[in-house]
Amino acid sequence: MSAREQRRIAAEARAGWLLSLPALLLLAVAASGPLLIMLVYSFLEPGQYGNVEWRFSWDGWFGTLFSRDIFDGTVQLADAHLTILWRSVKLALQTTLFTFVVGFPTAWFIATRPPRARAMWLFLITIPFWTNLLIRTVAINEIIRTEGLINKVLLGIGLRTTPLDMLYSDFAVFVGMTYVYLPLMVLPLFAAIDRFDMRLLEAGYDLYASRWKVLRRVILPIVRPGIVAGSILVFVPALGAYVTPRILGGGKNMMIGNFIELQFGQGRNWPLGAALSVILLVIVMAALLIYVRAANRGTSSHG
């Protein structure tokens, strides 16, 4: 490589950095940088009226799992906090699983349409995806509330004599999250199935495999990157959900997102809120790491 060519490469890299710099700066100020400040705040003392006192303290982190009795100072596991954490993880996993169970056939259906129809079905999945989450949550609220459509139908055909109380429960949050996050599962699954070579199915059937066996042994392993991507895309926002549990779960069925908000409102415990946010972030990063690993494994074994 001549010196001149090396200079040219260096200049190109510099230009690449310079062009990206303004975007990076904005993200550093209003996205990544604040995360570091949040980490610092988790180690401070809560202020009396919100905000913090600039004194080092472990209390924020201690408070995520334990509570100290105000009278005798004994330390106990904070059951309420654990319940909220467990509910968040459980609901996020249930949502991920169920969106996959119904999302996979949907993606398969779209991918096996003729091109023109496929574009139309895809568009129909995309509209809810870009529709305001709040609106979609209100829409599902309308359907499952006591005077809503489901209860009207149930009462109308005489299946029940009293309406079902579905709102303000874990079940309502699960239904709502499945509804709002389903497109996030269908889109990556579609992308994976779209690349799938249908001739492999013919080969499978020629070798006397049953439909179930073809699905399990041929289709699912090959579209795995899409499954992993869809699961991550649903799990991450479901775990950190705020709007859906707030509207459908009511005050009692909080998820971690609502619990964090509480610390910055009535709770007036910013360090605890910051520590909980860091925990949420760490869980999400761990999930992303699993995703990157799985995606890399997928490409190396097939490529």
Add this chain to the structure above:
Amino acid sequence: MADRAFSVARLPGFTAIAGLVFVCLYLPILVLVVYSFNSGRSVASFEGLSLHWYADAWANDRVVDATLRSLTIAACAAVISTVLATMAALGTTRRRAFKGQTFIYVMINQPLMVPEIVTAVALLILFASVKVATGYQGLGYLILAHSAFCIPFAYLPIRARLEGMDLTLETAAADLYASPWHAFRRVTLPLLLPGIAAGMMLAFVTSLDDVVITLFVQSAGQDTLPTYMLGQIRRQITTETYAISTVLLGLTVVLLTLFFALTRKKS
């Protein structure tokens, strides 16, 4: 079924599930739109057809204020994030891989990976101090926050468009003694324009939809349309909420249709 040809791509029950999914996806939205034309205030029962609540929302100063604020923020955030994303896309595509490119890529997509509530909390903490220190309470914070999380949404379609463009036309322009700036303005930019427009639209919709980050960053009296709606819902869901939702829904559908028209590959 004997009379139907055996199709390899058919899996039993899949079509039925897909059909059910589409019904479940659209039924709630449809019910909401229908109920927005309800003449009664309470959403408990349908009392008759009326545009009453649209007129009421239009006459409600708080709704109009929130709408204008939402549109202002979304427009500013869309322009800022699209300009920055276009530059970054030009810097990270169609050139020899350079050191730190992956880092730039991760940084730009970072808002997609961090849960919204975490970003919201982090921004609340930062801006609370800045608000006290500077005394400035304006819309700047919201515009700054929105511009940042809109960057990946603007970046991805622009980058996709750039990767589909080859360098021959620009090389030809350079061969004809066009200056780099001239070649960019007369050749690259016009070719890239559909990607830029698509990116800007996604950024606009993303900003318009945001609830959580806005809720944490806003100062008193800075409700956007979504946070205004959330405040209303907290008390009681009324037909007005449905009317506003329907308008927002219509806007999203129009913008998305434009987006698809712009990004569709010409055959």
